[in-house]
Amino acid sequence: MKSNFEERRQARKERYEELADKNRQQSEERYDAARSIGDRIPMGQPILVGHHSERGHRAALKRIDNNMRKSIEHDGKARYYEDKVQTIENDRTIYSDDPEAIQKLKQRLADLERHQAWMKTINRLCRSKKLTDAQITEQLEDQYGCSTSIIHGLLNPQYSYQKRGFQTWQLSNNNANIRRIKQRIAQLEKAEGEQTSERTIGEVTIVDSVEHNRLQIFFPDKPSAEVRAQLKQHGFRWSRQQGCWQRHRSSAAMYQAKKIVGQYGGE
Template identity: 45%
Template sequence: MNIVNRILELKTVWCSRRIAFWTMKHDFHQRRVNRIAGAEERASKNEAESDRLYQLSQKMADAIPMGQPILIGHHSEKSDRRYREKISVAMKRSVEADHKAAYYSEKAAGIKNNGAIFSDDPEAIVKLEEKLNSLKEMQEFMKAANKCIRKNNKNAFLNLKFGNDRMWDELIQPKFGGQGFAQFTLTNNSANIRRIEKRVLALKNQGQTVAVDMVIKGVRILENREANRLQLFFDGRPVQEVIAKLKQHGFRWCRSEGAWQRHISNNAIYWGRIIAGTVET
């Protein structure tokens, strides 16, 4: 193969990889919808399985005359015991399936009601900044409210944005050793402000840096920011020792991506490099 053909071949491989990368299903909202649908489907299947097994156990139990004991020493004793054991197993599996149905129903509801802001949300920075502004506004209000309460100035309190008669009556009641918003409330809110500020800064800085995309001992390490995952692509299935290390450090197999992955972090990148370095070539 001459050099020109080799260059064309490498270019084709590179292009195909880029196309595969950009066509990955990383739409944040669609993934959320898929997770909800998947949980609801599992809940439905387990609920149906629970009903089927319950009906089966009831049908089997109906074949035994009411109050009929096991006839000890009778030639039917062993088969009767096995039959009753099958009824017990069917009922047990019905209960287990019912518990699974409840688990997945709660999981679907949890995803729907989860108000957390995820870093792979395309609107994460906007949402975080909105939350940050709300926290700062609340911090200023609590400080101003406590000042009004110390001066016993109800009119000034009512002129504050969130001030009202009911809140005033509640805040002037001695609680936690004093009136007004407790000091720990302001401290916790201030800590949340600093935490979100750092997170916004980190996300903005992340957009200005080049994503990790390297190969160590044949293992590709990709910082897939669209999915907010650090992905490790192996040439075939890793040996069991490597799989154990991957799981130990939070990596999980994603069949749709063909990669071992976890949420992006400095720790994830560190262990991704360490694990890739242990692969025998």
């Protein structure tokens, strides 16, 4: 399971790298072609209207313009796919189809809970009536490793109505993340007891894939433009790797899948 998840992730990265390299090469080739054509035209040479060279000159300028536009277009695509590669490399998102998702989420939950407790401790210190600012600053530096800029922000709220320390919204946001992750863990633990199932409607197969965390629709052939539009409208995307239309599994996904397949002619 782990290897499959990592293999899919690596395959996406390699595909984007391949597309980036391809478009980068095409961009350079188009640029070189435009420059080569331009080199054959004397610098500053205007179009000689009525001269036998007029037609060829205009055609050359058109080819230069076309190659430069294509070069810019491919350069943009190369940058797009390079950004995709960078996103995958820097991605710290925990995906539900990652076999280690529950373990990773529990680690993140523990980190957030420690951070919540740390913020509350800092607030008690910053709002203490028994300590001077110098003593609070010393403890923030020595015991809690706070930098000078952080200490300044903690002891000097931006607005007069705010208290020292971390603000209520900061604790609330962190607490909301804690609740959200607890809910995800509960959902994934529940899903661990589920099994992949499939149903056939007419010639179409709907697979509720637990291991991929996707609801997948396998058509016998390419569906019509109308059906494809409905699939996209309801969140389904074509997966070339899986050879199906799919979206994250849910009861809503199953409902929409059955509805669309029914219109396709399965029921």
